[in-house]
Amino acid sequence: MDGTLVDTEPYWMRAEHELVESFGGTWTHADAMLLVGSGLLGSAAILQNRGVNLAAEAIVDLLTTRVQEQLASAGIPWRPGxxxxxxxxxxxxxxxxxxxxxxxxxxxxxxxxxxxxxxxxxxxxxxxxxxxxxxxxxxxxxxxxxxxxxxxxxxxxxxxxxxxxxxxxxxxxxxxxxxxxxxxxxxxxxxxxxxxxxxxxxxxxxxxxxxxxxxxxxxxxxxxxxxxxxxx
Structure with missing residues (x-):
């Protein structure tokens, strides 16, 4: 879905950046690229290592909600074809x-x-x-x-x-x-x-x-x- 049908990766990256920054950490584009295509719980573990002091399930919930908000406001960015x-x-x-x-x-x-x-x-x-x-x-x-x-x-x-x-x-x-x-x-x-x-x-x-x-x-x-x- 993400990246194949719809170009939601920028939405995920923005959500990750906002979350890490809210805990005083730094999230780079290279960091975000590590998570492309990965399972959300595995991604949550990486975010925890970057200083996000939340349970993995809470991280997944927050990220998903933020991406859904962006989809609702900006629409579905379909991939070509x-x-x-x-x-x-x-x-x-x-x-x-x-x-x-x-x-x-x-x-x-x-x-x-x-x-x-x-x-x-x-x-x-x-x-x-x-x-x-x-x-x-x-x-x-x-x-x-x-x-x-x-x-x-x-x-x-x-x-x-x-x-x-x-x-x-x-x-x-x-x-x-x-x-x-x-x-x-x-x-x-x-x-x-x-x-x-x-x-x-x-x-x-x-x-x-x-x-x-x-x-x-x-x-x-x-x-x-x-x-x-x-x-x-």
Missing amino acids: AHELLTELHTAGVPMALVTMSEQRMARQIAGIVGFDAFTTIVSGDMVQQSKPHPESYLTAADELGVDAGHCVAIEDSLPGVAAAVASGAVVVAVPHMVPILPSEHYTVLDTLSGTTLAWLNELYGSRRSALLSPLSSTEVRPTTPKDATRE
């Missing part, structure tokens, strides 16, 4: 799960502003025991969709998220936002979701699944690059 792809998938009847380490209340806030009932299920950070990069959230989402994770396509923007999706067995598309993600044989990298379509995702899925089913093949069929995007 994200809403268009959601719309096409929804129109085609493709079941979708929103997998995020944010809390359920914030995920539902954003899902409620999409403009249509996009997600069959939402798996949030407060619903799982293990945060990304552990695959629990993706495995849970696939189970709730009634499919094997290997028959899903996961779209992620962060290193922990990509690692979680790959570990689940899903076909993974990485769209890096705040943190660079190097090319790998384990996932496909796009600069943006602009121009990405259901047809392209189907082609990618087919080529990745064929490669997995034919491990001795020396040639992997690769999909063409969607318009306005770069695939590594």
Whole structure:
């Protein structure tokens, strides 16, 4: 969600800066980058080390509330191509799960502003025991969709998220936002979701699944690059 569908990372960074500063500490951009894609309780531990004298659950609650306030006042900053792809998938009847380490209340806030009932299920950070990069959230989402994770396509923007999706067995598309993600044989990298379509995702899925089913093949069929995007 954060960084993949919507550009809420600046909201999180502002909330973190305000919280650390309220306890007399200093919070830098480099500090904030450490938390991108991480679970909220893990992030809370880092903030405690920076001088925030609150319980981890209280930190998560304060940060989430502050980000939700910014969303309510400034609106949903969609990432390029994200809403268009959601719309096409929804129109085609493709079941979708929103997998995020944010809390359920914030995920539902954003899902409620999409403009249509996009997600069959939402798996949030407060619903799982293990945060990304552990695959629990993706495995849970696939189970709730009634499919094997290997028959899903996961779209992620962060290193922990990509690692979680790959570990689940899903076909993974990485769209890096705040943190660079190097090319790998384990996932496909796009600069943006602009121009990405259901047809392209189907082609990618087919080529990745064929490669997995034919491990001795020396040639992997690769999909063409969607318009306005770069695939590594």
